[in-house]
Amino acid sequence: MDPIPGSRFRGTWKYVRAAVFIGFFLAIFAFAALGSFVLFAKIEGAPPVAVPQTTIFYADDGSKIGESDHGQKRYWVRLKDMSPHVIEATIAVEDRKFYEHHGFDLKRIAAAIIANIQAMAKVEGASTITQQYARNLFLTHEKTWSRKIQEALYTIRLEANYSKDQILEGYLNTIYYGHGAYGIEAAARYYFGKHASELTLSEAAMLAGIPKGPYYYSPFVNEQRAKVRQKIVLTSMVEAGYISRKEAEQAYLDKLVYVRHRQQEQPIAPYFQDVVKQQLRTKLGLDERTIELGGLRVYTTLDRRLQRIAEEQIDRIIDPHSAIQAALVAMDPRTGEVKALVGGRNYEESPFNRAVQAERQPGSTFKPFLYYAAIEQGFTPSTQLRSELTTFTFNGGRSSYTPHNYNDYYANGPITLAQALAVSDNVFAVKTLQFIGADKLVETAKALGITSKLRAVPSLALGTSPVKVIDMVAAYSTLANYGKQTEPVFIKKVVDANGNVLYEHKPESRQVLDRDAAFVTTHLMTGMFDPKLNGYTTVTGQSIADEITRPYAGKSGTTKTDSWMIGFAPQLVAGVWTGYDRGETMDRPAERQYAKQIWVHFMEQSLSGEPKQSFKPTKGVIGVYIDPQNGKLATDACPVKRKTYYLIGTEPTDYCTDHLEKKKKKKEDGKSWFEKWFPWF
Structure with missing residues (x-):
């Protein structure tokens, strides 16, 4: 062998030295870059991992009545509340060395590069669970170098500031499983109608295979393709040592029972839920995004049984072919809690909420406010005025008004206040208003919570100024509660996604009416059901008197375009309005009875089984x-x-x-x- 010439050796050594020198500096640069990334991650701190979550609404018994998802269902569950099969299946198929690497699997990346070069196409990915989580949280899915660099930075920040279990929990709560289901809890509910903690090995393997192609591998789109993918997941679990081959084979053969054939859930009390959302905005000051995607738990006052009774009675009593609309509000007068609310006959056709948005003439249901004010001014149930056709003048004699009784029936003689309210004498009401003054009636109505504008004219006694159903029911609730006012309550408590209580209702009330006068008025209102007060005509509750089984106080009201019935027992007050949206007249006698019929059947069924309470007199x-x-x-x-x-x-x-x-x-x-x-x- 010829020796290497000295000159050639020196030249070769020069290149080796240069390579070592360059390699040394590259290593230092690499370590410096890595250190910079880690330092950057620590300085930047933990990135926020809050993601949109579905807000859920609950009834007063804790049962779910609805949720806001806008086509996306999101829930957050702890890792310990997920089936172990889900965790193992996900790690096995997505990132087998998840607990070993620091956000990047270098061997897997190298293998993916080689495989893609050989195939001259992207046939294999190398993203870890942390990388996917970073992408789902913060980035778009566009394939650019800028996005890749950002993804790497977010990945480092996640790994530097969160534990592996926290990252895995976040990933499983945010990954997309198709059909609007984000996260394993939403997927478990959507596909199998159960919680993530209840998933079997077979179900978990099926779901773990979906994120690779949420549409392509959805069992609802192509079950055969989904089963092929499920088998890959099960095989991966065997290779990772999580399950035996026999367990994998059995899980593959297990029949999966989906819930895809169920009918779409109908929302419970949608008009009520709309009011709750509005109160979240106005009362709690929450923005739209927080309400819809903040993962709130909203506990309401709704009684599902009473809500069902209200909807059933409206559907049963009103002619299904009629265009007449209806609204109903029911409250507990002692607490102000709204127990049922119907804002129309079909929410899908018309979400306009007639219970809280519409203003309609209340007719004679306004008279209890008048007679309360009169009692405060010295009237008594025995006060007599003549019932006869009368023309009243006002505005200094420049204007006149002639009220008419129903069917133009008059006593043509004196009647008592008690009888006037029971038979709903309009002349007596306007005469009373003339004595006490229209301003006094406006003042009383406002004290009771009527928010609409009221015209201080003689016809106000007959309810000609439009008002809201919710206001009228709340006002009657104050009378039922001996003059103590409690605002209508829809929300008991609001909890955020982390379990923090954002709001909790604290009962408040204030005495706005005289207790004794309020009781006298309440007892006067029992007269509409008592035939002892029949006179020149029958009491207005005669048509439903035979259907009541307990003491009630109430008042009906009818105009050409509106029909009302509002009344209460000591433990429940309810108001019903019926009429046409565009103000068409109600000409058929049956139409004028709808409100009374709905009211009496709602009250009787709602209070069925409850003790029959009477109205307890006050001390004065x-x-x-x-x-x-x-x-x-x-x-x-x-x-x-x-x-x-x-x-x-x-x-x-x-x-x-x-x-x-x-x-x-x-x-x-x-x-x-x-x-x-x-x-x-």
Whole structure:
């Protein structure tokens, strides 16, 4: 062998030295770059990992009534609340060395590069779970060098600031499983109707295979393709040592039961949920994104049973071919909690909420406010005014108004306030307003929570100023609660995605009416169901009196375009409105009975099984038996007696004498001829 010439050796050594020198500096540069990345990751700190999550709404019993998803369903569950099969299947098929690398699997990257070069196409990917999580959280899926660099930086930040379990938990809660389901919990519910913690090995393997191609590998799109992918996942689990081959074969053969054939869930109380969302905006100050995608847990006051009864009665009673609309609100007068709300007959056809948005003429349902104000001004249930066709002048005599009773029936004589409310005498109401002043009625209505603009004119006594159903029901609730006002409550508690309580309702009330006068008014309102108050016409609740089984107070109201019924028992108040959206007149007699029929059946079914409570008199009132026709104290001669309540000191002192002569004559007629001729005997 010829020795290497010295000159050639020196030249070769020169190149070796240069290579070592360059390699040394490249290594230093690489370590410096890596150190810079790590330092950058630490300085930048933990990146935020909050992702959009579905907000869920619950009824008062804790059951779910709806959720906001906008086509996307997202839930966050802890790693410990996921089936172990899900975790193992995901790691096996997506990133087998997840717990070993620091965000990048260099061997896998090299293998992917070689495979792609050999195939002259991208046939294999090398993204780790951390990289995919970074991409899902912060980046788009565009294939550019800029995006790749950003993805690497986010990956380093995740690995430097979060544990492997935290990264895996985040990944499993954000990965897309197709059909609008983001995260394993949403996927488990969507495909199998169960929680992520309940998934079997077979189900977990099926779901773990979907993210590679959410549409392509969806069992709802092509089950055969999905089964092929499931087999790959199971094989990967065997190779990773998570399961045996026998377990894999059995899991592949297990029949999967999907829930894809179920009908789309109908939203529960959609009008009610709309009000809840509005209150989240206005009362809690939450923005739209937080409400829709903040992962909130909103606990409401809705009673699902009462809501179902309300919807069923509206559907049953109103002619299905009629264009008449309806609204119903039910509240607990003691707490203000809204238990049921219907804003229309079909939410899909018309989401306009007639219970809280529409303003309609309340008709005679406004009269209890008038008579409460009158009682405060010295009127009593026995106060008499003449019921006869009357023309009233106002505006200094420049304007006139002639109210009419239903069917133009009048007593053409005096009637009591108690009877006037029971039979809904319009002339009596306007005369009362003339005595107390329209401004006093406006003041009373506003104190009761009526938010609509009210015109201080004579016809206000008959409810000609449009109002909202929710306001009217809340006002009646205040009367039922002895003048103590509680605002309508829709939300009990709001919890954020991390379990922090953002809002919790604290019961508040204030006395806005005199307790005693409120009770007297309430008792007057029981008269609409009592035939003892029949006079020149029947009481307005006569048509439903036979269907009630417990004490109620209420008032109906009818205009040409609107029909109302609002009433309450001590534990529940409900109001019903029916009418046409465009204000067409209700000409058929049956249409005018819809509100009453819906109300009485709703109340009776809702309170079925509840104790029958009466209205408990307050300390400042006294109950006496009167003759309902003249309002005087009843005697044994009076054929009809009715117990009526008064503010102490305002009760009648005169006894009825109208029937004494008749009783004496009747007694005389009953004597024998011997008794008549020999009275001394």
